[in-house]
Structure formats: C-alpha cells, structure tokens
Amino acid sequence: MNKTITLSAxxxxxxxxxxxxxxxxxxxxxxxxxxxxxxxxxxNGWRITLSWACASPVRxxxxxxxxxxxxxxxxxxxAPDSPWITMGEPGKAVEGFLWKADREQPLHIRAEGLxxxxxxAPPEGTRVTADWRxxxxxxxxxxxxxSALAAQRQLAVAVWAGAAQERAGLKxxxxxxxxxx
Amino acid sequence: xxYETPAPDRQIAMVLDLxxxxxxxxxxxxxxxxxxxxxGTDYAYWNNVETMPxxxxxxxxxxxxxxxxxxxxxxxxxxxxxLDTGYGRAWTFNHKDVLASTGAPVKEWLRxxxxxxxxxxxxxxxxxxxxxxxxxxxxxxxxxNHCTHPACRDACxxxxxxxxxxxxxxxxxxxxxxxxxxxxxxxxxxxxxYDHVRQVxxxxxxxxxxxxxxxxxxxxxxxxxxxxxxxxxxxxxGPIHKxxxxxxxxxxxxxxxxxxxxxxYVPPMSPPRLDADGRPTEEPRIPLAFLESxxxxxVGPALEVLLAERAKTRNGGSSELMDLLIAYxxxxxxxxxxxxxxxxx
Numbered sequence: 393m394n395k396t397i398t399l400s401a402x403x404x405x406x407x408x409x410x411x412x413x414x415x416x417x418x419x420x421x422x423x424x425x426x427x428x429x430x431x432x433x434x435x436n437g438w439r440i441t442l443s444w445a446c447a448s449p450v451r452x453x454x455x456x457x458x459x460x461x462x463x464x465x466x467x468x469x470x471a472p473d474s475p476w477i478t479m480g481e482p483g484k485a486v487e488g489f490l491w492k493a494d495r496e497q498p499l500h501i502r503a504e505g506l507x508x509x510x511x512x513a514p515p516e517g518t519r520v521t522a523d524w525r526x527x528x529x530x531x532x533x534x535x536x537x538x539s540a541l542a543a544q545r546q547l548a549v550a551v552w553a554g555a556a557q558e559r560a561g562l563k564x565x566x567x568x569x570x571x572x573x
Numbered sequence: 574x575x576y577e578t579p580a581p582d583r584q585i586a587m588v589l590d591l592x593x594x595x596x597x598x599x600x601x602x603x604x605x606x607x608x609x610x611x612x613g614t615d616y617a618y619w620n621n622v623e624t625m626p627x628x629x630x631x632x633x634x635x636x637x638x639x640x641x642x643x644x645x646x647x648x649x650x651x652x653x654x655x656l657d658t659g660y661g662r663a664w665t666f667n668h669k670d671v672l673a674s675t676g677a678p679v680k681e682w683l684r685x686x687x688x689x690x691x692x693x694x695x696x697x698x699x700x701x702x703x704x705x706x707x708x709x710x711x712x713x714x715x716x717x718n719h720c721t722h723p724a725c726r727d728a729c730x731x732x733x734x735x736x737x738x739x740x741x742x743x744x745x746x747x748x749x750x751x752x753x754x755x756x757x758x759x760x761x762x763x764x765x766x767y768d769h770v771r772q773v774x775x776x777x778x779x780x781x782x783x784x785x786x787x788x789x790x791x792x793x794x795x796x797x798x799x800x801x802x803x804x805x806x807x808x809x810x811g812p813i814h815k816x817x818x819x820x821x822x823x824x825x826x827x828x829x830x831x832x833x834x835x836x837x838y839v840p841p842m843s844p845p846r847l848d849a850d851g852r853p854t855e856e857p858r859i860p861l862a863f864l865e866s867x868x869x870x871x872v873g874p875a876l877e878v879l880l881a882e883r884a885k886t887r888n889g890g891s892s893e894l895m896d897l898l899i900a901y902x903x904x905x906x907x908x909x910x911x912x913x914x915x916x917x918x
Contacts (some may be wrong), residue, residue, distance in 0.1 A: 403769035409576055411641060411759045415650035457616070457660065457757075457767045458653040506731045511751070557653075560730050560753040 393572050394430040397446075399551060399564035406478070407561040409509040419489040422564035423553035427464075430573055431547060437517075439534040441468050442549055446558055449524045450554030451493040460559045461494040463552040464531055465501065468541040469569065476569050477549050486548075491520045491531050493554065494556075498533065504563065545572040578722055581741035584806040584814045585719070585906045585909075587793065590839040590898050592879075593800035594712040598622050598694070600792035600801075604716075607791050608778070615663040615772030619777040620716045620792045623695050626701040627710075630693045631659040634763045635827075635867065640706060641724050641759030646831025648727075651758040653767075661692030668830070682888060702858065706848070711841040713867075717764040717777035717794060718825070721745070721833025729758035731772075740805075741835065741881040741898035742781050749771040761830045786912050789907040799900040804908040806835070811908035812897060813837070820894050821871075822858060822878050828869045839898065840864055840872045842879055 401423070404416040408557040427444040442464050450570040467488035469476070480486040480503050487502040488509065498520040517536035522529065541547065546569035552558040604620040613766040623629045631654035633639050641651030656662050662845065664685035674681040680796040700710025719736075723743045733749035734756060736742070745756070745765070752772040765776045769908030780790035788794065793801035806818075814825040823837035841864075843857030864872045882892040900906055904915050 408730045408732065409727055409755075411648055411724070411755055412730055414648040415728075415759070416642065416756075453769070455657055455662075455769055457754075457769060458655045507732055509751075560751070560755070 393432075393547070393570065394428075395570075396426055396427050396428045397549075397566050397570065399424055399549075399566060400431045402550070402561050402563050402565045403477070406506065412561060416562060419562060421502060423556040423558055425565075426550055427549060427564075428439055428547055429466075429547070429566075429570070431541075434534065437534070438541060440533040440535065440547075442531045442533075442551075443529055444551055445527055446529050446555075447527055448555040449493065450509065451524070452492045453554075456560040458557075460552070460554045460557050463490065463492040463559075464529075464555045465490040465505075465548070465550045466533060467501075467548045468538065469542045469544045469546055470502075471535065472544060474544075477565075478506050478565065479509060481505050488548075489514060489518065489520070489533050489535060491522060491533070492520040505545060521564065525564065541572075546570065547572060576727055576729060578726060578736055579738070580721075580848045581637065581736055581738050583739065584721070584741035584835055585725060585784065585802065586792075586817070586835040586837065587716070588802040588813055588816045588837045588839065589714055590800040590802075590842040591711055591713065592839060592898070593798040594622070594714055595713040595798050596622055596624070596697070598797050600714055601693075602796035603791040604777075606663075607780075609775075611768060611770065611876075612769035612918075613772075614766060614775060615661045617692055617766035617768075617775065619764070619766070620714065621713060621773075623713045624699060624710050625713045626695050627699060627748070628691075628698040628825055630661075630715075630779050631763050632661075632691045633659075637761075639917060640828040641698055641728065641767070642761050642762030642832070644829045646743070646829070648759075651761070653754055653758050654763060656769075657688075657690045659691065661695060662687055664689065686709075691886055694700060701863075705851075707846045709843060711859065713826075713838075714792070714801060715762065715764070715826070717743065718762055718832070718834030718836045719777075719781070721835065722831065722872060724759040724761065726758035726831070726834055727763050728755040729753075730755065737781075740779075740781075742784070743776070744778060745774050745776055746783075747771070747775070750774050757773065759828060759834070771805075784909060787909050789909065793907070799906060802906045808908060812906055813908075816894075822894065823876045824868050824871045824875055826867060828871070838868065839879070840868055840875055842876060842883070 397439040399422045399503040430441040435472045473483040474480045476523040485504045499511045519534040549566045550563045554564045620632045639652045672682045702708040725866040733746045789803040802812035804813040825834035843859040845853035846856040882894045885892045
C-alpha cells in the first residue's frame with residue numbers, strides 16, 4: 393500500500409461525556425486534510441510510513457499546561473468486523489501503535505470502544521522514527537510482528553495536530569479501514 | 574453521550590467564613606506540603622487564597638470566558654490556563670549570584686530568573702475603590718467544590734473522574750487518565766490541575782484519608798482563623814446544615830454555572846464607606862453588585878441575616894449563629910462521624 397488519503401475530522405458528536413460533543417461541535421473540518429501512508433511487509437513484520445503537512449510542529453510539552461504534542465496512530469481490526477469509527481466495541485477490539493512527538497518510544501494501544509483505549513509498552517523490537525522538515529512530518533513505524541494486520545489486512549490512521557490543541561477524539565482520521573491491497 | 578452522576582449516599586461539604594479569613598495562606602501551605610510537592614505540580618495549588626476584587630488564580634478564573642459553562646449553565650468551550658500568564662511559573666532565583674556579590678562593590682539583588690507575568694496571590698491586597706473613602710478588599714480561599722454535577726466528570730472522555738458513593742468526594746483515577754485536560758478546560762473554578770511531568774490530571778481529594786479517620790482536611794484544621802467548617806450536608810446537628818440550610822448564610826461560589834458546589838461561603842460584611850467629610854455612611858464598602866457577581870442573588874439576604882444577628886449581640890443579646898461563626902469551641906466546626914478526633918483548642 394502506498395497512497396495519499398483524504399482525512400476527515402473525527403465526529404465529536406459521538407464522543408463520550410457531555411462536554412466534548414457540545415464544546416467542540418464546530419470542529420467539522422480536519423486540521424490535517426490529508427496524509428500519505430505506505431505499508432510494506434518487512435520480514436515477519438511491517439514498516440509503515442505516515443507523512444503529512446504540518447506548518448507548526450509541536451514536539452515539546454514539558455513544563456507547560458496548555459500544549460499538546462503532534463501525534464499519529466496506525467490501527468488494525470482484531471476481529472473481521474471490528475468497527476473503526478468507534479475504536480472497536482466490546483468483544484471486537486482494535487489495536488495499533490501510537491506515536492507522540494514528545495516521546496521517544498511508541499505506545500501499543502488496544503480499545504473496545506470510545507474512551508476505552510489502553511496504552512502499554514509495544515512488543516520488543518518495535519521502533520518509531522520521526523522527522524519534521526520543510527513543513528512535513530514523516531513518521532516510520534517498524535513493527536516486528538502484528539498479527540491483527542496480517543490477519544485482517546486493513547489499516548486505519550489518525551493524526552493529531554498539537555497546534556490546534558487536538559487530543560483524544562479531536563483528530564483527523566482516514567475514511568474507514570484501508571485495505572492493504 | 575452525557576454521563577449521569579448518581580447521587581452519593583451522603584455529601585461531605587465545607588463552609589468558609591470570609592469575615593474571618595486573614596489571608597495568611599496557612600491553608601494553602603498545609604495543602605501544598607501534603608499533596609502537591611511533585612515536580613509536575615510545582616505550579617498547582619489545590620487550595621489557594623485570592624484577594625478580591627482581583628483576577629484570582631489562575632488569572633481571570635472569575636471571567637465567564639474561561640469557564641466551560643455559560644451563565645445559564647449550558648455547556649460551552651472553556652479555556653486551559655497557560656503556565657506563564659495563567660497560573661504563573663514556579664520561578665527560580667539567583668541565590669548564588671547574590672551570595673557571590675556580597676563582597677563586591679555592586680551587589681546583586683535577589684530576583685527571579687524568569688520574566689514574571691503572573692502567579693498565585695499575585696495581586697494580593699490590591700483590592701478596589703478610592704482610598705480612604707471606599708477602598709476595600711477581602712480574601713477568598715478556594716478549593717475544589719466537589720460539585721453535585723461535576724463539570725470535570727462530564728468532560729472526561731475516559732470516564733476517569735468519579736464521585737465517591739459514600740461521601741461525594743470527586744476524584745481523578747490517574748491510572749485511567751490520559752492527560753487530555755478537557756476537565757481543566759470545562760471546570761469553571763479551574764480546580765483541576767495538569768501534572769506536566771506525569772501527564773495526568775490531579776485535583777483536591779478533600780483529604781480523604783483524613784476524612785476516613787475522622788479528621789477534617791488539612792486546610793481546615795490548620796486554619797488559625799478557625800473559619801472553616803466541615804461536615805455532611807444531611808446532618809441536622811452539623812455545622813454545614815446549620816449554616817447552609819437553617820440560617821442560609823453560607824452560599825456557593827458562582828452558582829450560575831449550575832454545578833451544585835459543595836463548598837459554601839459566609840459572605841464578607843463591610844465596614845462603611847466614608848462621606849466627603851470622612852464620616853461613616855450607611856453604604857457598605859464592598860459593593861453588593863460585586864458580591865453578587867461571585868455568589869449570586871442569595872448574597873444580599875445572607876448579609877441581612879448576618880447583620881441582624883450581629884446587631885443582636887452588639888445590643889447585649891445572644892445569637893447561636895454568631896457563637897457558631899466565632900468558633901468559641903473549635904470542635905463545633907467539624908462534625909464528621911462517630912470516631913471524629915477532637916481538635917486540641
């Protein structure tokens with residue numbers, strides 16, 4: 393897979409709690425309108441490269457209270473019909489890898505519905521490298537093994553723009569699961 | 574999907590008599606030393622004392638623009654204070670330079686290394702009004718209100734905030750929190766703080782380990798002015814019920830947001846304004862409109878009761894309300910449960 397995709401703003405109306413759906417009802421435009429994704433098999437694992445335009449990168453959040461880092465995630469369904477837009481549902485998990493610009497190591501994420509994501513250290517050997525230059529981020533995930541992706545061969549991506557105070561469900565997302573081809 | 578907040582079995586609460594606050598910040602120090610010594614909460618004060626009128630802490634906290642609620646209680650986007658102009662950075666000082674210059678012809682003055690923009694208690698004792706006829710200020714100690722309908726809980730997409738069933742204390746589960754700060758943004762009182770090292774939110778826990786042992790929170794027990802009262806809302810023999818429900822002299826801060834705060838204030842009575850000849854008038858120095866901007870329309874009737882009861886004692890009579898507020902017996906300030914530990918007063 394190597395394609396440029398149009399991203400859309402994750403719908404805030406379905407976010408858990410009473411605040412975000414109302415306070416961010418006006419967030420209908422994606423802060424990151426598009427991204428390029430390349431996913432290639434590398435041995436038993438995967439090398440996934442995500443790149444997108446970002447005029448104002450936010451790499452550091454230490455000693456600040458109101459800054460959010462740029463971030464991105466790649467996601468795969470664990471079950472054949474794990475829903476994408478709700479980050480899975482009970483019994484139908486999704487899992488993936490999260491990169492945050494203020495962390496050196498990626499995080500493994502697993503969720504069974506909105507607000508349920510669990511973060512953990514990734515499997516040994518998982519690496520991420522990130523580079524911002526000429527107004528673009530390029531983030532490369534090297535994942536030694538990812539059974540969900542191997543089984544379902546579908547991928548989704550999300551991008552958070554720190555400069556727009558994006559975090560949690562405030563993000564730009566791919567239009568559903570993307571087949572690896 | 575809006576969360577429902579189940580009513581707790583009981584609600585613990587606090588009353589603060591603003592007529593007795595001397596602005597010593599002992600409450601703040603007691604709280605800070607007990608709970609907020611981590612590097613990521615260096616700027617944070619679960620309890621703070623503000624000079625009113627003033628910008629408060631964080632700056633502009635009483636400005637509705639910063640709140641995650643409109644003045645009719647409907648949800649709107651709030652603001653997250655920044656560390657420089659909102660909270661005030663924990664400054665570092667040039668101690669070594671000052672010491673090294675003691676023998677030098679030109680001595681260094683002690684000063685912060687960083688540019689100073691704001692801080693807790695930054696506008697201490699500024700107040701308002703023209704001196705000497707109408708100048709005024711009073712102190713406003715603040716802590717989490719452990720609201721009946723907590724805006725912070727409503728804001729958390731992770732469901733990391735809950736209200737304890739046994740006493741209504743509002744808590745952040747830091748194992749579930751991902752540091753998104755919607756809680757900070759939504760709370761009109763700005764009493765949830767972000768630990769920027771651990772990347773989780775933190776807030777007043779009403780000293781729950783003390784409460785469970787029958788001991789009032791540190792801010793209340795350390796108060797030299799004896800201005801804090803702690804107990805349960807539903808205890809008719811306790812100080813909270815007496816001051817809030819029976820006498821109706823203790824009222825919540827910013828009731829307009831509709832969150833049901835469980836911290837209440839006895840509003841400040843004013844000395845009189847002076848006329849052009851320097852004689853006292855019938856007008857209070859603290860404008861009623863200003864007090865109403867903090868406490869709503871209930872502040873006027875509360876002041877009337879206070880003034881009437883004070884007049885009784887001035888005329889040689891007795892007042893149960895005044896006796897309670899004066900705190901002749903400090904133990905009456907606190908009524909927690911059967912194994913409550915007495916104050917040594």
